[in-house]
Amino acid sequence: MKYYSEDHEWVEIEGDEATVGLSEYAANELGDITFVELPSEDEDLIIGDTIGVVESVKAASDIYCPISGTVAAINDELEDEPELINESPEEKGWICKLKNIDISEVDDMMTPDAYAKYLKTLI
Amino acid sequence: MNEPTCRNTPLYEQHCELGARMAPFANWNMPIQYSSGIIAEHTHTRKAVSLFDICHMGEFEVQGTNAATALDLIFARPVKDQPVGVCRYNFLLNTDGRVMDDLIVYRLADDKFFIVVNAGTRDTDAAQISSKLPDDIQFKDVSDTTAKLDLQGPLSADILQLLGLPIKQLPTYFHWGQVNIADVPVLLSRTGYTGELGFELYFNANKAAYMWKQLLKFSQVNPAGLGARDTLRLEMGYALYGHELSLEHTPLEAGYGMMLKLDRESQRDFIGKTALLRETRHLKLIGIRLDGRRAAREGAAVLSNGTIIGRVTSGAFGPSVGSAIAMAYVDVKSCPQPEDEVKLEAGRVILTGKVSSLPFYKNGSVRNKL
Numbered sequence: 001m002k003y004y005s006e007d008h009e010w011v012e013i014e015g016d017e018a019t020v021g022l023s024e025y026a027a028n029e030l031g032d033i034t035f036v037e038l039p040s041e042d043e044d045l046i047i048g049d050t051i052g053v054v055e056s057v058k059a060a061s062d063i064y065c066p067i068s069g070t071v072a073a074i075n076d077e078l079e080d081e082p083e084l085i086n087e088s089p090e091e092k093g094w095i096c097k098l099k100n101i102d103i104s105e106v107d108d109m110m111t112p113d114a115y116a117k118y119l120k121t122l123i
Numbered sequence: 124m125n126e127p128t129c130r131n132t133p134l135y136e137q138h139c140e141l142g143a144r145m146a147p148f149a150n151w152n153m154p155i156q157y158s159s160g161i162i163a164e165h166t167h168t169r170k171a172v173s174l175f176d177i178c179h180m181g182e183f184e185v186q187g188t189n190a191a192t193a194l195d196l197i198f199a200r201p202v203k204d205q206p207v208g209v210c211r212y213n214f215l216l217n218t219d220g221r222v223m224d225d226l227i228v229y230r231l232a233d234d235k236f237f238i239v240v241n242a243g244t245r246d247t248d249a250a251q252i253s254s255k256l257p258d259d260i261q262f263k264d265v266s267d268t269t270a271k272l273d274l275q276g277p278l279s280a281d282i283l284q285l286l287g288l289p290i291k292q293l294p295t296y297f298h299w300g301q302v303n304i305a306d307v308p309v310l311l312s313r314t315g316y317t318g319e320l321g322f323e324l325y326f327n328a329n330k331a332a333y334m335w336k337q338l339l340k341f342s343q344v345n346p347a348g349l350g351a352r353d354t355l356r357l358e359m360g361y362a363l364y365g366h367e368l369s370l371e372h373t374p375l376e377a378g379y380g381m382m383l384k385l386d387r388e389s390q391r392d393f394i395g396k397t398a399l400l401r402e403t404r405h406l407k408l409i410g411i412r413l414d415g416r417r418a419a420r421e422g423a424a425v426l427s428n429g430t431i432i433g434r435v436t437s438g439a440f441g442p443s444v445g446s447a448i449a450m451a452y453v454d455v456k457s458c459p460q461p462e463d464e465v466k467l468e469a470g471r472v473i474l475t476g477k478v479s480s481l482p483f484y485k486n487g488s489v490r491n492k493l
């Protein structure tokens with residue numbers, strides 16, 4: 001299942017791992033992404049921690065951890081191809097995978113439908 | 124998001140139809156980018172041709188028998204010796220020698236000038252210039268009735284030829300000509316802010332939508348916004364008012380000393396000259412090419428051997444350079460030389476880079492002969 005935060009990160013739960021990325025809305029809003037700072041593998045993260053930075057031509061924005069856990073993998077393709085976040089934000093542009101997650105934390109996040117409704121309130 | 128206090132250019136509806144992202148700039152709602160994005164617009168300008176709505180900028184007309192002599196005293200670079208047909212980059216200084224604006228003076232006739240100024244300084248420029256002109260010289264702010272479109276890129280001359288302008292009617296670099304484009308009278312100059320072969324078109328504001336459409340009907344021409352305009356000018360090391368030039372800086376610090384031909388012996392006087400001659404230069408504007416893609420933004424500290432030597436004035440990823448680039452004012456005593464290593468503070472991290480000669484991008488078509 002996929003869940004979204006109010007800060008426009010997404011979390012996809014598969015077994016006991018979570019993949020984290022930026023939503024398509026966030027990628028569009030940021031514009032052309034030119035640089036991504038990724039977390040370190042094995043880093044322990046708590047919900048709300050800064051896990052990285054995305055820079056577009058015009059601005060830099062922090063990425064917040066939507067769910068607590070330990071970094072199991074990072075998408076190091078983003079170092080050379082940060083534009084993957086623009087081209088495929090919710091698939092090839094994933095940011096990191098987390099293990100040791102607390103699945104109950106997603107209860108406070110939005111389902112895809114709820115997120116779509118939330119986006120409408122932002123316009 | 125539209126700021127209610129901001130003005131719209133005559134092309135506001137066209138921008139919305141093209142899916143532009145609008146944002147306030149100098150109290151105007153301006154297109155920052157269209158749907159293809161800043162990098163695509165930047166790259167297209169470097170290899171083909173882009174159209175920019177620059178209607179926010181200000182235009183003044185100054186006319187009178189002694190206009191040249193009067194303007195010569197108001198601007199830092201000479202006006203009196205400027206031939207008809209020439210555009211000259213110039214500075215409006217205050218008595219402290221600080222930059223009120225950078226602008227371009229067009230000599231339309233012996234007794235007539237056209238002055239193009241930044242949007243954010245239009246009112247203060249108008250007040251300063253008109254207050255310094257003798258009563259018998261006419262000053263008119265024609266910004267509201269003048270449209271300005273910039274056609275920029277190596278194919279820009281081809282487009283003008285497709286619109287029926289013979290190549291010999293196209294002005295040479297920093298010259299202007301009066302032409303007709305799609306039956307509209309246009310003041311056309313070979314000037315721009317991108318580092319590419321390009322033209323600026325000035326014409327009646329009520330023809331803005333028509334001209335926009337005439338130029339965009341060519342498949343080679345794409346619209347580009349202020350985002351690409353900024354990365355294009357930064358790659359060329361061109362100053363942007365409010366960043367590299369401002370009331371805090373003199374043109375000497377910004378590296379325009381050669382242009383001013385400052386000379387104690389020179390008979391020519393202008394507002395700010397006395398202050399500039401007295402001035403000991405403390406700062407120097409430099410270019411920095413960062414080692415990575417991550418940008419150091421305005422205000423970031425520049426460090427050399429652990430000491431802060433200056434601050435970034437503009438910084439972004441340079442799409443045609445392939446790395447982040449920045450301009451910065453540094454202490455002249457730090458004597459930065461090209462290839463010297465510097466560090467830059469970007470929030471929590473320290474970035475590395477090297478002092479670079481300007482422009483960062485050296486393959487521009489701006490001076491190409493037609």
